Amino acid sequence: MKIDFVVIGSGIAGLNAALNVAETGKVLLITKKRLIQSSTNFAQGGIAAVLNKTDNFKKHVKDTLIAGCFHNDKNAVEFMVKNGPRAIKKLIHIGVKFDICNKSICLTREGGHTKNRIAYSGDRTGEEIEKTLIKTVKKNPRITILENTFALDLIVKNKTCFGVQVIHGNKIKNVFARAVVLATGGIGQIYQYTTNPEIATGDGIAMAVRAGAEVKDMEFIQFHPTALAMPRKPLFLLSESLRGEGAILINSAGERFMKKAHKLAELAPRDIVAREIYQQQKSGPVYLDISHKKPEFIRKRFPKI
Ligand SMILES: Cc1cc2nc3c(=O)[nH]c(=O)nc-3n(C[C@H](O)[C@H](O)[C@H](O)COP(=O)(O)OP(=O)(O)OC[C@H]3O[C@@H](n4cnc5c(N)ncnc54)[C@H](O)[C@@H]3O)c2cc1C
Structure with a gap:
């Protein structure tokens, strides 16, 4: 099979990437379980962005650098902070409903932030975003969705990626594309205690390493400090x-x-x-x-x- 773009993963990163690249070509979105199965769907608390006049980019950048003990990639932090408000507006535009207080988006506080800058949708922000993105992706005629399709390995020759090998319906197939986007999420499931769902097994990172990509800062895994102390997998997050x-x-x-x-x-x-x-x-x-x-x-x- 040949297509313009392959996006692997159907969380917030993969669904957004699919919508963006669909503006310039045909997209195959593959995901190893059902579309909804992602860490994104589990997110409770909300998203941080500069969204009111008492806050500014400088403060958000500073808080992020302090929380990262200044080990952060400053350019990446600045990019994220400056593009945060635009990303939230885009989500609102496609139909994501954030809670509203006095005609503006309600903002709460989370760890490391010195300002109230977390936009939320009750305590199910991720589910609201995931469901809205899925609806939008399903309506896009340029995006083909393949659920229950497991990405195995990238097809690489002379340091160039030509596509991805997948398991679909018990068969191994090659999908060739101009570009492949790895949006396979995190790695929480390798730990005994995690709030991450069962799909978070680091497949994309492993594929990238096998393909010869460099990875960095892999020792910095962030754990949610508070979860309900009940024997349950994954642990139930207390946001x-x-x-x-x-x-x-x-x-x-x-x-x-x-x-x-x-x-x-x-x-x-x-x-x-x-x-x-x-x-x-x-x-x-x-x-x-x-x-x-x-x-x-x-x-x-x-x-x-
Ligand atoms: C319980 C919980 C609460 C959270 N709360 C917040 C919060 O309040 N605010 C916040 O900012 N962040 C929060 N996070 C973190 C946030 O949810 C994640 O950082 C974000 O959703 C990651 O999005 P993603 O698209 O990169 O990955 P995911 O949403 O995990 O999506 C990864 C996708 O890749 C697919 N996939 C993986 N491997 C393969 C493969 N081999 N082949 C095909 N498909 C594959 C998966 O099935 C899945 O669809 C929370 C996380 C958890 C677990």
């Missing part, structure tokens, strides 16, 4: 936006420990909160306490959780 709405972390002695650990307390960058919880768990369970909020507020703001 950071709970802490954004004032939930505090309490140790087994009933003490609030994050205040001593960091000036942003529960909203310190995730690696700091995760390490502190790990230390506290050595002497007993850790609790996330949002009892200062009324039950009606919690039911309305976090219906899924």
